[in-house]
Amino acid sequence: MTATAQRNAFDNACPDGKAAFPRHVAIIMDGNGRWARERDLPRTEGHRKGVDTLRKIVRHAAKRGIGYLTLFSFSSENWTRPEAEVSFLMGLLQRFVQRDLADLDRNNIKVRIIGERTGLSPDILSLLEEAETVTGKNTGLVLVVAFNYGARNELTRAVRSIAEAVSRGEVAPEEVDETMIASRLDTAGLPDPDLIIRTSGEQRLSNFLLWQAAYAEFLFPSSNWPDFNEDAFDEALAVFAGRERRYGGLSGQAGG
Template sequence: MTGFEAAKAGGSHEAGMPRHVAIIMDGNGRWARSRGLPRVEGHRRGVNAVREAVRHAQSLGIEWLTIYSFSSENWSRPLDEVQELMGLLKLFIRRDLADLHKANVRVRVIGERAGLPADIADLLDEAEAKTAENTGLTLVVAFNYGARNEIARAVRALAADVAKGVIDPQDITEASIAGRLDTAAIPDPDLIIRTSGEQRLSNFLMWQAAYAEFVFLPVHWPDFDAKAFDEAISEYQGRERRFGGLTARSAV
């Protein structure tokens, strides 16, 4: 039995299964264009891939799955596409929230909440509140998210505390910054997967990705399935994670 098979069978992180996987879901538009379909159809098919990824992450025993659903830069896309994406988000929450709750999935949302349309903000709040007590997979939805914006908000919060005399500037540490990020209390990702062949972070989890492993897949997001997920996990398991130090293998 390979390391992947052992980890898959037992959901064992000791056997090499990542605890936290984050995914940059790229290629919906290119998937649609290659088939002569409108871009919105790619986004619709992409929602099915999200469902498959959640189910498979659960079957593998992964504890945290973060999906980059809508970046703070995506508002610059054509208005009709943004409206379609908002509609898909609403549809996903309304149709899938009950199933996620039944499957013991906890939903967390990261990203800038200020200024969001009230109906969207209410749905995000509902998803978190309804599933807050669940103890299975945590699905982290990065919505209206940008890592630079996240870090700037964290720094502003710390600066406000310094101005109030609550903390001294010399007491600001990496841990205190991390504690003000949207991902406070969420472990850093072990593995970041990006689909569609692009090889960049695109303003995603820049602080948290300091020691993540990256796997870039040529498959467009609507075609991301359990097999592609397994391939990414298998590649991750072949890596030697040293976190700046030496392992027994690298020290020889």
């Protein structure tokens, strides 16, 4: 679909610019390596280009009035990649925070980090905490960065926390419910994603927001992340606007 057609699809589906918008969009930014390989470039160039795309999409999501944007930036499994690639990615993170944090703050964007922090190096942990502290009072788009994140690890930590509370007598087993579990997750206080996008055409969650994705809509564009642009984001919003969300109910009926 051409950029003009994408824009028209978005405008037709959302003529007032906000109708049927997802409140929370989550993105698995996949395909940096493929993008580089298709151009006979090193994988690091794909990651570098991917950061450029990240900047554009964050700005555009804020412009479109999206309330929450969650980006799967680095999974707990990514540590198994070659040491040189991991080192490069950590350097990209450092440069992104140093270069973009002030801009995010000026644009009233609030950063929140989810993922396991135990065991992170002090310099990385400091970067993550700085991003949250500097933007903590902002009231615009909430940019949720999943770093060293794995949904099974998140669920394990939540269940362990509840088990410890039960063993101390603070919680009775019969009091454990979905609300309690959700309150112990890294995403506590955040709405569940309405729309999850995974670029590069792969159609799986890869241990991303397994609990929170229960009623999300999914979209799997074929473009690799470095090629995913503002028009592609608008097309995703238009597709979302055309879907009927039933939450387990019947068509045309509010589900529950």
